[in-house]
Structure formats: C-alpha cells, structure tokens
Amino acid sequence: SQTIHQWPATLVQPVGSPLSLECTVEGTSNPNLYWYRQAAGRGLQLLFYSVGIGQISSEVPQNLSASRPQDRQFILSSKKLLLSDSGFYLCAFQTGAGGSPLHFGNGTRLTVT
C-alpha cells in the first residue's frame, strides 16, 4: 500500500539556524510531491511541488528551498530560519493524472524562537 512518512513531528529551532524536513513515500513510483505550509487556523499555502527527481517548482519566493534527491524523497530546507517560518508543514504525494487526490503526511509543527 502507498504510505507517506514525514518527520520530525515537532521542531523548535532558534532564529538563524538551518532547517531540514524530510518526507518519503512508499508503495508507488514517480509521484508528484508537494510541500505546503499552514498558518494557525488558516488554509494551506503551496510552497513547492515536484514532478520528478531534481525538478522543483517554487510557488512563493521565500526563505525556504526544496530538493528531491530520490524519486520518493522530498526535502524542505532553510539555511537561516526566520520567525515568520513558524508554522505547520505538510508534505503530500499524488499519483495518477494532475488534479488527482493528494495523500498527506502527518505534518511537522515548526516553532522558530
């Protein structure tokens, strides 16, 4: 069966420190991969999406970057965190045609202090 793993579940980091959030998918090949951020009580903001290894599209200019070093691995990074980077980060994968349902991980709660 298809599963998605996202870690860590929670993270507290000081301003200016680096960030690395990892997401891996099992049970499928060549999925579309997504990183979303959700502010408290708000909707989801699409940050990055990838249709293949090394192919990353950025939706919003910001302090973050994404990489896809392997087919089923998606990494969200920052060299220096800002207070405004705090939020709930969700990774998701999609198989099939565009517009197909997304399958989400359980998210990472990031607090930048």
Next chain:
Amino acid sequence: SQQGEEDPQALSIQEGENATMNCSYKTSINNLQWYRQNSGRGLVHLILIRSNEREKHSGRLRVTLDTSKKSSSLLITASRAADTASYFCATDGSGDKLTFGTGTRLAVRP
C-alpha cells in the same frame, strides 16, 4: 490568492444534525475535492467531484457542484462527535496543482 473559499469559517451543531459547508472558487476547474483535517494532523481526502458532475455521494457525505456559480457544497448528514474537524475544498484551476481554501471548522456537540 486562494482559489477556494469556504463558508462559514466555523460551524457548531448538535450531534445528529446535518452540517453544510460551502466553497466558492474563481477559475474554471476540472474537478473539486473535499478534505478533512483533524487538529494537528494531515489532511485526508474525502471526495472528488468532476466538473461534469452535479452531485456525488459517499456514505454520509453529499457533495454538489454548480460550475455556473463556481460553487460547491459539502453536506454531512446525521453528524457525530467524531466529525469534529476542519474541512477544506481544493480545486485544480491552476493546472496540476491543487489550491486549497481556508477551511470550515466544524464542531459537533455530543
């Protein structure tokens, strides 16, 4: 900008009552999806309705789509306390990428 906007933002009902949430969007779509999010968790896909469909059912869920009004509604019948969650609509108006609304927070009182 958000493609989908849900209303109401928050809804509180008694167990056993029906809950109706609405979603409006701005551009043409191929399909519209509804998701559920329990507090502090990831989203779970509930139902997908295509642009050529007007109504779809799944268990206690009923979704309607009116493309002329660019709107959709999600009806949860005979609500249960376990239905307490946030509900989001998502549209594919931006190509392959799904754009989510701001969600409706549903509280079902036992």
